[in-house]
Amino acid sequence: MSKTKEEVLQKTKKYKKRSQTVEVWHRLLRNKAAIIGLVIVILLFLMVIFADVLYDFNDVVIKQNIPERLQGPSVKHPFGTDEFGRDLLARIVHGGRMSISISFISVATSLFVGAILGALAGYFGGRIDMVIMRVMDVFLAIPPTLLAITIVAALGPSTVNLIIALAVSNIPLFSRIVRGSVLMVRDREFIESARAVGANDFTIIFDHIIPNSFAPVLVQTTLSVAIVILTTAGLSFLGLGVQPPTPEWGFMLSSGRNYIRDHGYMTIFPGLAIMVTILSLNLLGDGLRDALDPRLK
Numbered sequence: 001m002s003k004t005k006e007e008v009l010q011k012t013k014k015y016k017k018r019s020q021t022v023e024v025w026h027r028l029l030r031n032k033a034a035i036i037g038l039v040i041v042i043l044l045f046l047m048v049i050f051a052d053v054l055y056d057f058n059d060v061v062i063k064q065n066i067p068e069r070l071q072g073p074s075v076k077h078p079f080g081t082d083e084f085g086r087d088l089l090a091r092i093v094h095g096g097r098m099s100i101s102i103s104f105i106s107v108a109t110s111l112f113v114g115a116i117l118g119a120l121a122g123y124f125g126g127r128i129d130m131v132i133m134r135v136m137d138v139f140l141a142i143p144p145t146l147l148a149i150t151i152v153a154a155l156g157p158s159t160v161n162l163i164i165a166l167a168v169s170n171i172p173l174f175s176r177i178v179r180g181s182v183l184m185v186r187d188r189e190f191i192e193s194a195r196a197v198g199a200n201d202f203t204i205i206f207d208h209i210i211p212n213s214f215a216p217v218l219v220q221t222t223l224s225v226a227i228v229i230l231t232t233a234g235l236s237f238l239g240l241g242v243q244p245p246t247p248e249w250g251f252m253l254s255s256g257r258n259y260i261r262d263h264g265y266m267t268i269f270p271g272l273a274i275m276v277t278i279l280s281l282n283l284l285g286d287g288l289r290d291a292l293d294p295r296l297k
Contacts, residue, residue, distance in 0.1 A: 027291040034287020040280035048097045055090035062086070062245040070263055079269045082252075083259065088266065092273050095247035100277070102159065102242075103228040106166035111221055113167070114174025119205050119213075121175070122182030133179070136172040144169040145231055152240045162241050166228050177220050181213030215292040222285035226278040233274050249274050 028034055047054075055061055065085030073080045079088035121132040139147065151165035185191065186209060194204050233250030235241040242248035249270045256266030 024291045028287055031287040031290060033283045034291070037280040037283030037285075037287065040276065041284055044096060044100065044277060044280070047093055048100050051093050051097045054093055055087070057094060060087055060090045061094045061247060070259065072263070073265055080263070080265045082255065082266060088252075088269055091247040091252060092249070092269060095249045095252060095270070096273060096277070098159075098242055098246060098248045099229050099232055099250075099274075100225075102163055102166070102232050103225045106163045107170060107221060107224050107228055109163070109167035110170035110224075111174050111217065114171045115178045115210060115213075115217065117171070118175035118178030118180075119182050119210055122179040123186055123201070123205055123209060129179075132175070136175050139169070139172040140176075144173075144227075145234065148231060148235060149238070149240060152235060157240045157243060159242055159246075162232065162235060165235075166231060169231075170224055170228065173224070174217065174220065177216055178210070178213055181216055182209050185209055185212045219285055219289045219292065222281055222288060226281035226285070229277055229281075230274065 028038075051057075063086070065081070067085065068077075068081050069083055069085040071077055071081045071085075077087050077089065079092065082088055082091070117132050117136070121129040142150075147169040148162075148165040151168060152161050155161040155164065191204060191208060194208055199207075232241055232248070233253065236248045236250030237254045239251075239254070242251055244251065252270040253267055253274075256263070256270065260267050
């Protein structure tokens with residue numbers, strides 16, 4: 001009887017206790033700005049996924065239509081047309097696919113490499129920590145945008161080289177964040193327990209330490225995507241990023257500046273796309289930071 005009662009109490013506690021993920025989600029829901037950012041981010045992802053369904057790339061996005069060049073916003077062309085008669089809304093949609101894809105691939109690459117380097121430096125310490133962090137300090141001494149420009153200029157302007165440049169410029173930031181998180185958890189009881197049962201260093205790092213460093217990395221990832229989108233647009237604006245005729249928001253701004261006096265919409269709409277995307281990611285990142293902070297429970 002007592003055993004049954006104890007099992008009932010344990011089940012009751014189990015059901016009453018919310019998981020950490022649910023707690024974070026409920027705290028995020030209380031932040032209206034973060035929810036607005038999340039909704040916009042979801043809509044942007046849907047736009048990226050279904051870009052080919054909305055507008056055909058070959059017939060609408062890159063095909064020139066000179067008779068309809070430089071037309072203002074209308075029912076047929078809600079955002080107007082560019083200097084080659086191409087629909088600006090279609091190019092912004094596909095340009096969003098390019099900008100967001102480049103940003104996520106480069107951030108994911110820098111996160112993967114930076115997390116491994118940071119985890120190794122924080123877990124082992126000593127000479128390994130010193131060597132890895134001094135190399136990261138060298139990269140941190142160079143502004144990320146300047147480093148990306150240097151790499152692209154050396155390798156040549158292309159989408160692949162742009163991704164490499166953006167990934168390399170963000171590795172030091174993630175490595176330092178992961179290292180700091182690892183230093184906080186490497187001497188915790190559950191790490192000692194893992195060592196006691198015979199877990200090797202590889203298992204401890206990837207199964208216990210890195211997952212418990214997830215919260216600050218998640219927030220930084222969200223904010224880094226916004227920064228990389230802006231950097232991508234800046235490099236494309238300078239001609240060092242995505243090459244024509246492939247649309248990209250920064251390159252569209254660069255093309256529209258020659259017509260800004262009489263056809264301002266050519267720069268307004270790509271600029272708004274960049275602004276809304278970065279603002280929504282920043283709102284979501286700030287909301288996640290607050291939701292993941294245990295002091296704000």
